[in-house]
Structure formats: structure tokens, C-alpha cells
Amino acid sequence: MRRSKQIFVLHHCLLNQNARAKGLAKRRGVVEEIVEEAIRNGWGIYQIPCPELRFLGMEREPMSKTRYDTEEFRVICKEIAREVAEDLRRFVEVGYEIKGIAGVEGSPSCGVNLTHIGEGGEEKLVEGEGILVEEIKKALAKNGIRINYYGIKLEEGRDC
Numbered sequence: 001m002r003r004s005k006q007i008f009v010l011h012h013c014l015l016n017q018n019a020r021a022k023g024l025a026k027r028r029g030v031v032e033e034i035v036e037e038a039i040r041n042g043w044g045i046y047q048i049p050c051p052e053l054r055f056l057g058m059e060r061e062p063m064s065k066t067r068y069d070t071e072e073f074r075v076i077c078k079e080i081a082r083e084v085a086e087d088l089r090r091f092v093e094v095g096y097e098i099k100g101i102a103g104v105e106g107s108p109s110c111g112v113n114l115t116h117i118g119e120g121g122e123e124k125l126v127e128g129e130g131i132l133v134e135e136i137k138k139a140l141a142k143n144g145i146r147i148n149y150y151g152i153k154l155e156e157g158r159d160c
């Protein structure tokens with residue numbers, strides 16, 4: 001079978017809503033409509049690891065970017081970003097097309113245009129990128145790769 005040589009990159013929970021913070025899953029598992037688009041178009045899917053899962057595990061409560069933005073969490077995001085950018089470079093340098101990267105709007109880690117800031121009950125949705133998205137963009141630039149980012153907003157309400 002001939003490969004499509006086309007890859008779509010998804011932040012982790014678009015393929016696995018089980019990874020989300022408590023109470024935030026918006027699907028039982030996969031976000032079907034995104035996967036269906038990839039299947040229809042013959043794209044492979046590359047899944048970015050979930051940084052919050054690595055940092056706080058499965059019992060975590062929803063938190064803001066303000067609270068996540070620590071040196072420790074940045075280290076995890078930088079490491080994931082480095083691995084992802086190097087993997088994507090390996091595809092690009094042999095002629096594969098990266099169709100885009102889909103992040104999760106509102107997330108303190110994976111928001112593309114929207115993220116949550118604040119603490120102590122004063123959290124709010126604002127324009128801005130999540131911490132992992134910031135680090136991935138820096139790592140892609142370091143590897144000389146430009147890829148379009150898309151923000152997926154599944155429905156109204158809190159995202160991570």
C-alpha cells in the first residue's frame with residue numbers, strides 16, 4: 001500500500017478524553033469528528049503526550065495557566081515539545097506533509113487562541129496560548145519547521 005505521507009498532529013485528549021482533568025471530558029473517548037476527517041483524507045495521526053497527566057496524574061482538578069506556570073511544569077512541557085518537534089522534523093525532512101496541529105481551546109496547556117488564567121476562584125477565559133503550545137511553537141521554530149495550529153473548541157464550558 002502506498003503511504004499518503006500526510007500527518008495530522010493532535011494534542012493528546014482529542015484522541016483520549018479519558019486523560020482530561022476531573023469533570024472535563026466532553027466525549028467518552030475519541031473525538032470522533034476529528035478522527036473521521038483524518039480517516040476520510042488518508043492522514044496518519046501523531047498524538048502529543050498530555051503534560052498535565054505527566055505532572056499531576058489522573059486525579060487532578062481543573063487548574064489555570066497561572067497555577068500551572070511553574071519551572072517544574074515548564075520542564076515537562078519543554079521535554080514533550082522537544083520530542084514532538086524532532087519527530088515532526090524527521091517526517092518533514094523526507095518529504096511528508098504535516099497538515100496541521102490541533103490544540104484544545106481554553107486549556108492552560110493546550111489552548112491555541114484561548115486559555116484560562118487567575119486563581120482563588122477568580123479564574124477566567126482569556127485570549128492566549130497554553131504552556132505546551134508556547135513550548136511546541138518554540139521547539140518547531142528551533143527545528144526550522146512551520147506548521148499551522150488549529151484550536152478545537154468542543155463545546156461551551158471549562159477546558160482543563
Ligand code: SF4
Pocket residue numbers: 011012013014019020021049050051052053104107109110160
Ligand atoms: S488539553 Fe488538557 S487533557 Fe488535553 S492534552 Fe492538553 S493538558 Fe492534557
